Structure formats: structure tokens, C-alpha cells
Amino acid sequence: AAASSGGLVAYADSGSDAAVEKPQLPQRKKVVVLGTGWGGTTFLRNLDTRLYDVQVISPRNYFAFTPLLPSVTSGTVEPRSIVEPIRRILEKKGGEIKFWEAECFKIDPQNKRIHCRSDLGTNLEGNGEFLVDYDYLVVAVGARTNTFNTPGVVENCHFLKEVEDAQKIRRSVMDCFEKASLPFLDEEERKKNLHFVVVGGGPTGVEFAASLHDFVTEDLAKLYPSIQHLVKISLIEAADHILTMFDKRITHFAEDKFGRDGIDVKTGYKVVKVAKDAITMQNPATGDISVPYGMAVWSTGIGTRPFIVEFMKQIGQGNRRVLATDEWLRVRECDGVYAVGDCATINQRRVMEDISEIFKVADKDKSGTLTVKEIQDVLDDIYVRYPQVQLYLKSKQMNGIADLVRSAKGDAEKESVELNIEEFKKALSLVDSQVKFLPATAQVASQQGQYLARCFNKMKDAEEHPEGPIRIRGEGRHRFRPFRYRHLGQFAPLGGEQTAAQLPGDWISIGHSSQWLWYSVYATKQISWRTRMLVVSDWTRRFIFGRDSSC
Ligand code: FAD
Ligand code: MG
Ligand code: MG
Numbered sequence: 177a178a179a180s181s182g183g184l185v186a187y188a189d190s191g192s193d194a195a196v197e198k199p200q201l202p203q204r205k206k207v208v209v210l211g212t213g214w215g216g217t218t219f220l221r222n223l224d225t226r227l228y229d230v231q232v233i234s235p236r237n238y239f240a241f242t243p244l245l246p247s248v249t250s251g252t253v254e255p256r257s258i259v260e261p262i263r264r265i266l267e268k269k270g271g272e273i274k275f276w277e278a279e280c281f282k283i284d285p286q287n288k289r290i291h292c293r294s295d296l297g298t299n300l301e302g303n304g305e306f307l308v309d310y311d312y313l314v315v316a317v318g319a320r321t322n323t324f325n326t327p328g329v330v331e332n333c334h335f336l337k338e339v340e341d342a343q344k345i346r347r348s349v350m351d352c353f354e355k356a357s358l359p360f361l362d363e364e365e366r367k368k369n370l371h372f373v374v375v376g377g378g379p380t381g382v383e384f385a386a387s388l389h390d391f392v393t394e395d396l397a398k399l400y401p402s403i404q405h406l407v408k409i410s411l412i413e414a415a416d417h418i419l420t421m422f423d424k425r426i427t428h429f430a431e432d433k434f435g436r437d438g439i440d441v442k443t444g445y446k447v448v449k450v451a452k453d454a455i456t457m458q459n460p461a462t463g464d465i466s467v468p469y470g471m472a473v474w475s476t477g478i479g480t481r482p483f484i485v486e487f488m489k490q491i492g493q494g495n496r497r498v499l500a501t502d503e504w505l506r507v508r509e510c511d512g513v514y515a516v517g518d519c520a521t522i523n524q525r526r527v528m529e530d531i532s533e534i535f536k537v538a539d540k541d542k543s544g545t546l547t548v549k550e551i552q553d554v555l556d557d558i559y560v561r562y563p564q565v566q567l568y569l570k571s572k573q574m575n576g577i578a579d580l581v582r583s584a585k586g587d588a589e590k591e592s593v594e595l596n597i598e599e600f601k602k603a604l605s606l607v608d609s610q611v612k613f614l615p616a617t618a619q620v621a622s623q624q625g626q627y628l629a630r631c632f633n634k635m636k637d638a639e640e641h642p643e644g645p646i647r648i649r650g651e652g653r654h655r656f657r658p659f660r661y662r663h664l665g666q667f668a669p670l671g672g673e674q675t676a677a678q679l680p681g682d683w684i685s686i687g688h689s690s691q692w693l694w695y696s697v698y699a700t701k702q703i704s705w706r707t708r709m710l711v712v713s714d715w716t717r718r719f720i721f722g723r724d725s726s727c
């Protein structure tokens with residue numbers, strides 16, 4: 177009876193409190209999202225927006241399906257078909273989400289505030305600048321093209337990063353053909369105008385070169401019969417091969433195919449200068465050579481945006497090249513700031529940094545040594561926290577930790593081996609060599625956006641059960657697993673309706689069948705039924721009528 181009356185009193189107490197205070201909706205925390213690309217958009221689409229006061233800031237009021245940008249350069253797909261207005265995406269979420277078309281130019285982590293500027297407001301008071309407060313900031317601003325400070329690149333080359341870039345390239349290709357057709361040009365000048373140079377043999381450069389080649393041979397050759405034999409496409413790559421991130425079989429197939437197609441693949445050449453009408457490259461054997469060109473596309477990798485570089489300096493990451501997060505995508509030493517996609521990289525925790533602590537946790541009986549069983553009991557948690565351990569065992573073709581333990585002991589026979597801390601260290605000393613950095617792809621950015629949204633959806637619970645830097649066992653129900661990337665495979669379209677595909681488990685497929693796989697994957701991945709229909713009808717139109725050459 178005493179217990180129940182105690183309960184009753186407590187209830188009455190809280191009841192009278194509530195009666196005194198005005199009933200109030202709980203204050204929702206402010207989430208500010210920077211960027212409407214793959215990372216930002218996927219985050220927003222998966223976020224339970226009823227839980228937060230959400231504001232989205234990006235200089236672009238649409239999402240762009242970047243894998244189809246190379247197809248836009250040749251008019252295979254129309255620009256409209258690969259973009260989706262961000263307001264339409266937000267509208268589908270219901271509730272109120274605010275979008276500001278502006279650019280963040282400074283993050284102020286001390287005051288949990290960002291500085292923004294809108295181009296649309298530059299003629300107004302304050303020059304279009306404004307401040308936005310946040311409780312949580314999700315940085316998904318992507319990267320910029322890296323020119324490696326090569327002189328003349330910004331002035332004379334096209335980039336292929338945004339929809340406008342792809343449109344400009346398309347126009348520029350047509351201009352080169354029309355210019356080369358003019359009556360008063362001599363042969364040399366025609367050749368110069370029809371020399372298309374692609375700098376960078378990564379997936380984007382290769383796909384662009386392939387789609388340009390298709391455009392020229394399938395469509396433009398017929399329309400410009402008198403000059404078609406003067407067209408030349410060069411692909412310049414500083415490394416020894418193109419597509420180095422793919423399996424060797426794909427690299428070789430691509431190089432052979434381009435060779436047969438007459439695309440001049442120049443590997444081992446570094447572009448050192450781009451002038452208005454000549455491009456200079458360097459090779460140890462030949463020294464500097466300069467070649468005249470009509471149009472050049474620069475696609476040699478990505479770099480950090482300047483305001484992110486400033487932010488990194490502020491938070492003690494000034495010596496790094498890319499913004500670092502932990503495996504929960506939290507920016508280190510920076511309360512409430514998260515980063516996803518191309519603007520950041522995950523700093524995978526090393527086993528060797530935590531080895532003593534892992535040992536202590538695993539040594540349940542406090543004997544000062546670990547049995548195979550003790551290690552096995554914590555192994556699942558180690559695999560989650562340190563994926564490199566699993567990768568290492570796989571690379572050594574070991575079935576489990578027992579193999580590793582025995583190999584450290586140099587005793588392959590005995591079942592009852594035990595390791596002291598020094599031996600444990602020795603056994604795991606090489607696993608960190610398997611730490612992998614994730615590639616800058618849409619696949620990574622969108623998986624990170626989705627992961628982070630799920631964490632945010634459970635955040636309130638999680639605040640009551642925060643995870644420590646390493647918690648191996650027995651943590652609360654709501655702990656988050658670290659982000660884990662699932663590689664679903666990668667395509668390299670090579671032109672002529674042929675695509676190379678590298679799927680999980682090193683499954684390689686090259687040719688027309690993978691082209692159909694490519695069509696179906698990219699159709700399914702479209703962000704809405706509207707863009708899916710548009711893209712598929714663009715493809716169909718192209719099959720029937722070819723590509724449009726009026727620009
Ligand atoms: P992004 O998608 O680049 O988005 C960045 C967003 O931030 C943009 O909305 C931008 O406007 C905004 N922003 C920029 N500055 C600011 C600022 N100061 N304040 C606020 N907002 C800002 N990946 C694949 O997996 N498969 C492919 O086939 C593939 N093909 C590609 C082809 C091309 C031509 C290119 C360029 C990329 C391709 N990628 C592909 C890579 C993929 O597009 C990127 O990895 C992905 O876009 C990264 O997502 P993100 O959200 O980090 O950045
Ligand atoms: Mg983004
Ligand atoms: Mg994007």
C-alpha cells in the first residue's frame with residue numbers, strides 16, 4: 177500500500193506541475209543540411225522529419241543523377257531527365273522543411289552557427305549574407321575538381337562535375353564541328369578544332385571519351401562527311417594505365433578497345449600547361465610536347481572546398497588533406513557536426529591503438545592471458561568495430577582467429593594455446609595494413625546519408641545510451657553500429673554499347689550483356705518515377721532517331 181500511494185503521490189505531483197506550466201510542444205532540435213547532392217539528398221529522404229526542425233542549404237535547388245552526366249555531354253540523355261527539384265523531394269516528406277538557395281562560406285563550431293550567402297540577394301542589404309544556428313550540422317557539400325594548380329586549366333578546360341558543365345561541353349563539341357566546317361579554314365586548322373583532349377583516365381574521363389567517340393562515329397560522321405576523317409580524341413593519363421581502380425582485365429580490355437576505336441590513349445604523360453590553343457604534356461622519355469587542340473575536358477580527381485579547408489584549420493585538422501570523421505560519421509572534436517560523401521573521409525580506428533583495451537575486455541577471467549575461446553567470444557564485436565581484422569584473415573586465407581593465434585604461437589597442433597599481451601599484439605600486428613579508404617562515389621555518399629538518417633531517427637534513444645569510443649560487449653539496446661560500406665559493384669561504360677562491370681566477389685563481366693545490366697541498374701536507381709520515365713524515353717529516342725546535333 178505504501179508503494180502504491182508513493183506512486184500516486186509522484187503522479188499527482190507531476191500532474192500539478194503540468195497544470196502550473198503552460199502545456200508546450202517539446203522544442204525540436206535544429207538540423208541543418210549543407211548540400212543537395214547524393215549525400216544530402218539521401219539523408220533527407222531517409223530522415224524522420226517530424227523529429228527535427230530541418231533546414232537545407234545548397235546553391236543548387238535540385239538533385240542531379242551524376243552517373244548519367246557523361247551521357248548528357250553527347251545528348252544521349254537530356255539534362256532535365258537527370259535532375260529532380262529538391263523542393264519536390266522535400267514536399268514528399270510532408271511537414272515543413274525549409275530550403276535556402278545559398279552557399280555556406282564559414283562554419284563556426286564554437287557558436288554552432290554557419291555563415292551563408294545567396295547570390296540571389298547580392299543587391300540587397302547585407303549582400304545576401306545570413307546566419308543559421310544549428311544543433312546538428314550535416315556537411316554534404318561534395319568536392320571540387322582538382323587542377324593540381326596546373327596553369328591555364330581553369331581558363332581553358334571544361335570540367336565535368338555539374339549539369340551546366342555537361343551542357344557546356346555538348347555545345348562546345350558542336351561549335352568545334354561547325355567551326356571546322358567553315359569555308360576559310362585550312363586543313364591544319366580544321367584538324368586542330370577537331371582534336372578533343374580528355375585529361376584523366378579515371379572512370380569519368382574514360383566514360384566521357386567513350387561517349388564522345390560514339391557521338392562522333394554514330395551521329396556526327398554522317399552529318400559532317402567532309403571533315404569526319406580529321407577528328408581525333410586523345411585521352412591523357414599520368415599513371416601507366418587507365419581505370420586503375422578496376423580489375424586489370426577491365427583496364428586491358430578498355431585500353432585495347434580504345435586502341436581499336438582510334439582513341440589515342442597516352443599513358444605516362446602529365447599535363448603541365450594548358451594554353452588557349454595548345455596543351456603541353458610531359459613524359460620522361462620525350463620531354464615536353466605541345467599539341468594543338470579544339471576542346472579539352474579536365475577530369476583528374478577531386479579536392480577539398482576552400483571553406484572546408486578553413487574549417488579543418490579551426491578544428492585542428494589543418495595538416496590533413498580531407499576532413500576526417502570517425503566511423504559514426506561524426507567530425508572529430510566538433511560537437512554536433514557530421515560529414516558524409518566526397519567532402520569527408522572516415523578515419524578508421526586502428527586495432528593497434530586499442531590493443532591493450534581489447535585485451536582487457538576479452539580477458540574475462542582476468543588471468544592475464546587469452547584463450548582462443550576468450551578471443552572468439554568478443555570476435556563479432558571486433559569485426560564490427562575493426563573490419564580490417566576480417567579482411568586480414570581473408571587475405572591470409574585463415575578460417576578464424578584460432579589460426580591466427582596458433583600462427584602467432586608457432587604451434588599449429590595444440591588446441592589449448594593461450595596468448596599473453598605481447599603475443600596478442602604480435603598476432604594482430606599486421607591487421608591494420610588492411611584498413612581501406614572508401615572511394616569518392618555516389619554509392620558511398622548515399623549509403624552514408626542513409627546510415628546517418630537512421631542514426632538521427634534513433635538519436636533521442638541513443639542520447640540515453642551513448643556508445644563509448646570502444647564498447648565491445650553488453651552495451652545498451654540502442655547503440656549504433658559504426659558505418660559499414662557495402663560495395664555493390666561498379667560499371668565502366670566503354671562505348672559501342674559495351675560496358676565493363678566489376679561486381680562483388682571480383683565477378684567481372686564485359687560486353688553487351690553488361691551494357692543491358694547498366695541500363696537496368698541506372699533506370700532503377702533513378703530518384704523518382706518521373707526521371708525514370710524521362711531517362712528511359714531518352715534512351716529509346718536515341719536508339720530510334722540517334723542523338724540530336726543542334727546546339
Ligand atoms: P555532391 O553530390 O557533389 O553534392 C554536393 C552538394 O553540395 C551539391 O548540391 C552542391 O551544390 C552543394 N554545395 C557545394 N558547396 C556548397 C556550400 N558551400 N554550401 C552548401 N552547399 C554546397 N559515383 C558512382 O558511384 N557511380 C557513378 O557512375 C558515378 N559517375 C560519376 C560521373 C561524373 C561525371 C561525376 C562528376 C561523378 C560521378 N560519380 C559516380 C561520383 C558521385 O557523383 C559523387 O561521389 C557524389 O556526387 C558525392 O556525393 P556528395 O553528396 O558528397 O557530393
Ligand atoms: Mg550532398
Ligand atoms: Mg550529386
Ligand code: MG
Nearest residue numbers: 517518520521
Ligand atoms: Mg568520403
Ligand code: MG
Nearest residue numbers: 539543545546
Ligand atoms: Mg584469460
